[in-house]
Amino acid sequence: MFAPAWVKDAIFYQIFPDRFCRSERYHAVGKFVEWGSKPTRENMFGGNLAGIEDKLEYIAGLGVNAIYLCPIFKSNSNHRYHTVDYFEIDPVLGTMEDFDRLVKKAHKLKLRVILDGVFNHCSRGFFQFNSLMELGQNSPYVDWFHVKGWPLNAYTDKPNYECWWNFPALPKFNTNCPDVREYLFSVGEFWMRRGIDGWRLDVPNEINDDSFWQEFRRRVKKVNPDAYIVGEIWDAPERWLQGDQFDGVMNYVFRKAVMQYLFDENSISTEEFCKRLREAFPEGRGDMPMNLLGSHDTTRLKSQPCASWERIRLALTLMFFMPGAPCIYYGEELGMKGGKDPDNRRSVPWSKLPEMQRELVYGLVKELTELRNKNAVLRDGKLEIVCDGDSFSVVRTLGRKKMTLAVSFTEDQPTFEIK
Template sequence: MFAPAWVKDAIFYQIFPDRFCRSERYHAVGKFVEWGSKPTRENMFGGNLAGIEDKLEYIAGLGVNAIYLCPIFKSNSNHRYHTVDYFEIDPVLGTLEDFDRLVKKAHKLKIRVILDGVFNHCSRGFFQFNSLMELGPNSPYVDWFHVKGWPLNAYSGKPNYECWWNFPALPKFNTDCPDVREYLFSVGEYWMKRGIDGWRLDVPNEIDDDSFWQEFRRRVKAVNPDAYIVGEIWDDPLRWLKGDLFDGVMNYVFRKAVMQFLFDENPIDVAEFCERVRGAFVEGRGDIPMNLLGSHDTTRLGSQPRTSIERIKLAYALLFFMPGAPCIYYGEELSMKGGKDPDNRRSVPWENLGEMQKKPMYEFIRQMVDMRKKNSVLRDGSLDIRCEDNRLVVERRGKGVSMTLTVDVETFAGDLPFTIETKKI
């Protein structure tokens, strides 16, 4: 196995920092919307690193032992995928000291921390791109980007430089430039040396260059051989999982199968679901995927077309039965709702925490976490998923034991009861 061994035992919790928690221990300069406001693409709530630190005991109380933070570097967007400086913490979030304290406390609680690396593109406010806007072709950084004409149309008209999805705010790096490569590799090294446990890589397929990711992997692993490198790949991940690029991918193939099986208005049948899931997991390949049901890019489970508490519970039961590392999107345990971006990025209503913890999902997710931790077969066992007498059967088999999740397919018109059985073999 080329992926770090600890990941198979990991249970991740994804945090969108601006909306998770705003601690009064840190006061950012500026004006922020009231906590609980309706999220938009532009408004800032002022969540901060001190707030995340304050809630680490809450996260640990779920049984979670790893967190994945959406970008935390200096940026002028609430999601921070518009990076201005990769070596600075966004001042809305806090300071380097706040970051160091957060990582130290997380590790004390045996919680690992991975960061979001946005290395395909940056912000118009990124120093080197700003130099191009000021100096034009005379900028010393003219080779850092893909420029097609001068002056740059960065704020009006059609952008005359390559950018992510043609958004002028997101100029694309020229990763063929040695200086760009060295800069981005040094970012990967710097934060590893500050104590993080790995990287989640944003749209890595858009840097269509294996040598770039091979060198990124070499540099990161040289700092910490146990670093987890996971790529945001939405389709067939095989290219990225040969041992020289990523340790795993965000398993959107699995997520899509679950969504189309349980929540779509025109669902796939159980046979196709089994086939899709088999394709999402290849035994013996050496990778460890990050399995998910939701993220900052997807509609929450509670706002899906055919949602119900029974379907959500079944989705989570399937998640925790799969090989790899399950990942919980913040607030799912509190039955938070949210449609398409940006509605899926609401702030956590901590003032109503007690009431929300009484809802069924909070205790259910804790039970699923506990079940996975207590049963090594769910982390190490083989996977068999099949349709058997109008039942969906998911079986994990290990040394002397098997665990089986069984769903009565005939009841799909209403509730979705399932059973979990453990037996010696």
Template sequence: MAWYEGAFFYQIFPDRFFRAGPPGRPAPAGPLEPWEAPPTLRGFKGGTLWGVAEKLSYLLDLGVEALYLNPIFLSTANHRYHTADYLQVDPLLGGNEALKHLLEKAHAHGIRVVLDGVFNHTGRAFFAFQHLLENGEQSPYRDWYYVKGFPLNPYGKNPNYEAWWGNPELPKLRVETQEVREYLLFVAEHWVRFGADGWRLDVPNEIPDPEFWRAFRRRVKGANPEAYLVGEIWEEAEAWLQGDIFDGVMNYPLARAVLGFVGGEALDRELAARSGLGRVEPLQALAFSHRLEDLFGRYPWAAVLAQMNLLTSHDTPRLLSLLRGDVARARLALSLLFLLPGNPTVYYGEEVGMEGGPDPENRGGMVWEEGRWRGELREAVRRMARLRQAHPELRTAPYRRVYAQDRHLAFTRGPYLAVVNASDRPFRQDLPLHGVFPRGGEALDLLSGARAKLQGGRLLGPELPPFALALWQEV
């Protein structure tokens, strides 16, 4: 079984996690946006990779097993999707030295680190684009981009070259050019040999050539056969998950399903629609289970186990904002992630109840003041992570629906029966077992410690509080 199948991932936006410098030295100085101030499109808050390393104890206590870092390479943007140098970690984040330190410290504690690969486009400061800007048609790099005319117009509203979504700051790379392909494949291999544990690939569907991605996989897996490759695909992804391109994708369809089931009518659908999440509809238990079954049935089982199962990311509003501040629903949504096949993935700050709408509001400075935490959210994530570590079959076993009515769902994961109450009223756990727990006797809820009788082919348990779940094991 691969390390990334069922691992608990934590996504970090490096500029916004924690300010720190190398041991004994200060963090990079400069005019920074106040940490507590609302985030802006252009402002920098000064988080570093030294800071991520310093907070590994917090992440270990939470139960995190792998980090997904938003881009870390030299860039003119706080989010660093405007790459200026693919071979240099941004000095504002601590440079290559800080990445090496983080990798060594994380690996020493059993935590893997996955980098964000932005290979569809560069920033205007990238060397090939700068050379083209200075030398025009005479530049040897003229075939690295899709140029429509000279001289280049990089600062007007209508660039005369192809750019990501027409944004002149993001000129699109011509990946069919052999030199470009070789350069990107070299970069991909370089950082895996440096120690990174894989790549999350930004907008890979905008490089539609599957042969490039197959070559990408060969180069990366050749450098480290255990490296994890996950694509940013927002919809169903059969073509990407046949074992020859990606191991998994960011599972936004599952996010929409969980939000629709747990959020119900309380979900801020207008806020969701204004983001990459798009349309999210309320779901009853049976419709929710059908959606899960459809998603799990679309892909080879290894790909299902490798899916990056998330609720939110740097591209969506934050969980508590989507749920209109309803902490109980947020707690249930986060908890449910850990009982489904795939990699439960938490965006930094969701576990303490940070709020925020679409970009840039969703990229605030991490809240480190414990008095401001929604402690019940953090404790739920911490508890579910430990439960999953203690019971490995929760990582590997298939999903099987046992009961679904109104907003109440029961399903098995191997020898365990999960019961979910996504309603605002208590739910009496009197359920048909359909062959689950055939010995009879008693079952133990691994979360609450409660016991239930197993008789007459039914589970007879206590009331489950609103927006809560139980995980039963035969004893």
């Protein structure tokens, strides 16, 4: 096993900072929409680090022990995947002191913290790219990006430089440039020294260079050998899981199988579903995946086609029964709804918390975190998937201890028991 030992015991909680909580303890300069407004791709709600800090006891109370924060660096977008400065906290979110206090309090509550690293691309406001816009070919940073013509067409639908999915607001780094590599590696080191416990890497497959991620791993692990490095990989992940790049990936292979089987009118058979589960958790690979059902990129469980309490209950139980670290998308435990981006990024209605905690899903998440935290077999046990017609079982075995999730369907709704 090349992944850090703590990850097998981890239960992550993913936070989208702009929409999680806005504390009055920090006042950002600017104008923000009213909390609870309809989310758009552009509007800013003003969630902040102080708000996250205020809710750490709530998060720990769920039975969670790790937090994954979507980007928190200086940016001019509500999601902050357009980075302006990788060494500064976004002023809407707070200050470096706020960040330090958040990490310190999280660690005191035994909550680890990993940050989102967006190293494939930056924003037009990134200083070095702005230099190209101002100085053209005379910029000292001319080699930092993939420029195809001058002057830069930075505000048209036909950019003449490489960018993420051809969005001109997201210029792609030239990671073959030694200065770029050193800059990005130093970002990884800087925040590790600041006390974080690892990195979630955004679209790392688009930096199509194993040596980049191998060096990133060496530099990060030199600061903290127990750092968790997890990549956002949507397809077969084997290339990045040889022990020299990532410790795991966001397990979209698992998520896709669950969505197709439970929420897409059973578009795949039970036999095919079991096959997909085995593929998502191959024996002996040595990694530790982050298992998820929802994220800032996906429709929420309650807004899925064919969503029902029985299907949601089974989906969540499956996630907690699997090897790796379960990850709960913020508000999922409260039964929040949300369609495709940006609707899946609604603000948490904290004023309705007591009412939402009475939702069935909140009690279920608490039961599942307790079940996993109390049973080492769910964290360390060997996995076996047994298929029998339209029924199947997930079996975890550790020494003489065995736990089984037995699943069948009754009148097109799943039923299950844990034995």
